[in-house]
Amino acid sequence: TGISQSRISHWLLQQGSDLSEQKKRAFYRWYQLEKTNPGATLSMRPAPIPIEEPEWRQTPPPVTATSGTFRLRRGSRFTWRKECLAVMESYFNENQYPDEAKREEIANACNAVIQKPGKKLSDLERVTSLKVYNWFANRRKEIKRRANIEAAILESHGIDVQSPGGHSNSDDVDGNDYSEQDDSTSHSDHQDPISLAVEMAAVNHTILALARQGANEIKTEALDDD
Known part of the structure; x- marks a missing residue:
């Protein structure tokens, strides 16, 4: 993502208290996926919901x-x-x-x-x-x-x-x-792929916004030095 770990940690310390438990879990899943397979979450998109006759x-x-x-x-x-x-x-x-x-x-x-x-x-x-x-x-x-x-x-x-x-x-x-x-309504211990994709897309949106914010701050600091 091009963002240092320290910057993400600093942002979470400032904003993390306002996050819901769902978003906190989403960030943790995002971290695990990116750690094992960098860039894997960028390709995740919520899949269309098929409409079929039950x-x-x-x-x-x-x-x-x-x-x-x-x-x-x-x-x-x-x-x-x-x-x-x-x-x-x-x-x-x-x-x-x-x-x-x-x-x-x-x-x-x-x-x-x-x-x-x-x-x-x-x-x-x-x-x-x-x-x-x-x-x-x-x-x-x-x-x-x-x-x-x-x-x-x-x-x-x-x-x-x-x-x-x-x-x-x-x-x-x-x-x-x-x-x-209906066999299809039995509860599964695995998370719905659609829900996971939605969560990962939301985290990626936040991370990219943080990256753009960091880039703007760097440009501002460079102008101040001049």
């Missing part, structure tokens, strides 16, 4: 006897159709926390738009209130995740923002009552 694993049906042997269907996946997603988004915009009766209504509405004349929907194709529950829960989590990313970006530019709404117990899928869960 998929949930279908709970395997009970074991059935066939010709004296037991077979268990595995690997069946339920995929939301575009027609259903349009219906779900419409209901979601009206109420993000539908009760059981409303979830049944949403499921029936989805089945109505995908039902073909003279053809019965299979158990895998049919939308149930349970699938609706999982979709709404994961949709709320996705909104909160995006809000956290946006808040981190704003904070990196010195804009104070309030953290997104607190955690709601209704967003947790109770394993005793709801067996279908």
Whole structure:
């Protein structure tokens, strides 16, 4: 970066007390990455958030006897159709926390738009209130995740923002009552690459600003000597 360690230390002593814990951790991660691989953080940019149709694993049906042997269907996946997603988004915009009766209504509405004349929907194709529950829960989590990313970006530019709404117990899928869960929502011990990229970009922005400030001070001192 072209900045001496003493200058960074001096700046942190003056400004460090005003930094949030998140920014302090970001500086420490930046230091570790630059120490092991100088310049590695300069190429880090927040990756675009892919928008994909969510998929949930279908709970395997009970074991059935066939010709004296037991077979268990595995690997069946339920995929939301575009027609259903349009219906779900419409209901979601009206109420993000539908009760059981409303979830049944949403499921029936989805089945109505995908039902073909003279053809019965299979158990895998049919939308149930349970699938609706999982979709709404994961949709709320996705909104909160995006809000956290946006808040981190704003904070990196010195804009104070309030953290997104607190955690709601209704967003947790109770394993005793709801067996279908989205594998992609399982919590990981590793930091989200998007969040890490946002943090590193913010630290690089601060370091570069400090470098420009130091260069201006050197020029000012040279003019004073003349």
